[in-house]
Amino acid sequence: xxxxxxxxxxxxxxxxxxxxxxxxxxxxxxxxxxxxxxxxxxxxxxxxxxxxxxxxxxxxxxxxxxxxxxxxxxxxxxxxxxxxxxxxxxxxxxxxxxxxxxxxxxxxxxxxxxxxxxxxxxxxxxxxxxxxxxxxxxxxxxxxxxxxxxxxxxxxxxxxxxxxxxxxxxxxxxxxxxxxxxxxxxxxxxxxxxxxxxxxxxxxxxxxxxxxxxxxxxxxxxxxxxxxxxxxxxxxxxxxxxxxxxxxxxxxxxxxxxxxxxxxxxxxxxxxxxxxxxxxxxxxxxxxxxxxxxxxxxxxxxxxxxxxxxxxxxxxxxxxxxxxxxxxxxxxxxxxxxxxxxxxxxxxxxxxxxxxxxxxxxxxxxxxxxxxxxxxxxxxxxxxxxxxxxxxxxxxxxxxxxxxxxx
Numbered sequence: 001x002x003x004x005x006x007x008x009x010x011x012x013x014x015x016x017x018x019x020x021x022x023x024x025x026x027x028x029x030x031x032x033x034x035x036x037x038x039x040x041x042x043x044x045x046x047x048x049x050x051x052x053x054x055x056x057x058x059x060x061x062x063x064x065x066x067x068x069x070x071x072x073x074x075x076x077x078x079x080x081x082x083x084x085x086x087x088x089x090x091x092x093x094x095x096x097x098x099x100x101x102x103x104x105x106x107x108x109x110x111x112x113x114x115x116x117x118x119x120x121x122x123x124x125x126x127x128x129x130x131x132x133x134x135x136x137x138x139x140x141x142x143x144x145x146x147x148x149x150x151x152x153x154x155x156x157x158x159x160x161x162x163x164x165x166x167x168x169x170x171x172x173x174x175x176x177x178x179x180x181x182x183x184x185x186x187x188x189x190x191x192x193x194x195x196x197x198x199x200x201x202x203x204x205x206x207x208x209x210x211x212x213x214x215x216x217x218x219x220x221x222x223x224x225x226x227x228x229x230x231x232x233x234x235x236x237x238x239x240x241x242x243x244x245x246x247x248x249x250x251x252x253x254x255x256x257x258x259x260x261x262x263x264x265x266x267x268x269x270x271x272x273x274x275x276x277x278x279x280x281x282x283x284x285x286x287x288x289x290x291x292x293x294x295x296x297x298x299x300x301x302x303x304x305x306x307x308x309x310x311x312x313x314x315x316x317x318x319x320x321x322x323x324x325x326x327x328x329x330x331x332x333x334x335x336x337x338x339x340x341x342x343x344x345x346x347x348x349x350x351x352x353x354x355x356x357x358x359x360x361x362x363x364x365x366x367x368x369x370x371x372x373x374x375x376x377x378x379x380x381x382x383x384x385x386x387x388x389x390x391x392x393x394x395x396x397x398x399x400x401x402x403x404x405x406x407x
Contacts, residue, residue, distance in 0.1 A: 045121035057082060130156075171198075198210075199211060230257045
């Protein structure tokens with residue numbers, strides 16, 4: 001006969017299960033009335049109800065209370081109430097008893113010690129939202145502002161959030177907030193429940209943020225693992241998954257995330273022309289000229305004709321392959337230097353010819369320049385310049401004598 005399970009152990013298991021049910025914060029609502037199940041005293045019940053912008057259910061008579069409770073069925077226990085004669089407020093300030101309703105086979109109002117812990121409380125609201133229809137066919141979970149999960153209900157108090165999740169769990173497909181009798185999609189204002197964000201909310205833009213290494217989920221409120229976190233140079237989406245990537249000249253390491261340099265000289269042998277040797281660089285390579293060869297036309301190595309023409313022992317690079325490097329400027333080709341000398345010589349010859357032409361033209365013009373003679377009717381100035389003073393006196397005397405003879 002197998003040994004029976006110890007009775008104390010079985011009782012402990014049942015007690016733990018019962019305690020889990022009692023400590024769960026669940027509720028059910030219809031119209032503007034909700035019953036919340038949570039083991040707490042009167043002050044705790046009043047605080048939870050007010051935090052959800054409601055107040056404990058008040059009643060004027062048991063008949064009126066029974067009418068209000070007809071819309072709610074299928075629950076039993078003792079639940080805190082509020083009466084309009086302010087006895088509940090007085091009790092909260094230190095008075096001994098507070099009102100409660102006992103629901104079972106019969107419904108009755110009783111006054112009990114305000115410090116007793118009852119099954120829950122009844123709370124009424126003026127602003128409620130109706131059920132929301134799931135967009136993706138998933139299951140919607142409703143949670144009040146004070147943390148009660150509301151099930152099997154037709155209405156929900158203001159501040160209730162609705163999260164739609166598809167089968168298999170994971171982040172919600174959408175998140176809504178009951179505000180002013182309508183549902184508002186997250187993210188909303190950061191001042192209200194943190195915008196509905198899982199991690200953080202940006203007060204400037206009212207958008208959700210995520211910590212380093214995580215990225216914002218398509219629902220705009222949750223944070224999911226960043227598929228590119230850990231990749232040295234980012235990643236690419238390949239089909240339905242992500243793979244780390246590396247730039248040209250590198251390949252993924254054994255860890256699948258880091259990038260290691262490719263030795264092109266060993267794997268590809270790119271510098272196979274005569275007189276060339278390959279030098280591996282970080283992320284690339286370059287071809288050098290061997291000893292006895294020199295660089296020509298910036299891309300090929302040719303033998304050195306004379307020992308004096310060898311350039312730096314063949315250290316010139318014929319071609320470099322670096323993704324982020326720029327090739328150094330090359331010296332001027334020989335044909336450019338020859339053209340410069342010819343141009344200067346032609347310019348000097350033209351300048352000399354122009355100077356000769358100007359001088360010759362000036363000489364011709366000066367040779368034709370003559371001063372016209374200056375003459376008077378009775379005497380030649382040139383003749384007066386050749387005579388002496390005595391001759392001038394003699395001529396003057398002869399002229400006077402001729403005039404006297406005429407007379």
